[in-house]
Amino acid sequence: MWRCAIAENGIAVLRYDKRTLVHGKKISELKDFTLNEESVDDAVLAVKQACLVQEINAGKVFVI
Numbered sequence: 001m002w003r004c005a006i007a008e009n010g011i012a013v014l015r016y017d018k019r020t021l022v023h024g025k026k027i028s029e030l031k032d033f034t035l036n037e038e039s040v041d042d043a044v045l046a047v048k049q050a051c052l053v054q055e056i057n058a059g060k061v062f063v064i
Contacts, residue, residue: 012050012053012055012056014046014049014050016042016046018038018039018042019037019038019042020038043063046063047061047063
């Protein structure tokens with residue numbers, strides 16, 4: 001129900017699974033896998049993609 005309230009107030013939400021959830025076994029075999037690769041890089045890419053959506057105000061995109 002809270003998702004409806006968010007959308008009704010003009011707030012877009014982007015949610016995605018971290019690489020470790022999607023590719024856990026493959027990633028566990030990497031020796032130098034970093035926190036940046038697990039979370040930060042994908043969050044930055046998600047913000048860039050969100051800013052390309054016409055209905056989204058790129059000046060009001062936040063990561064929580």
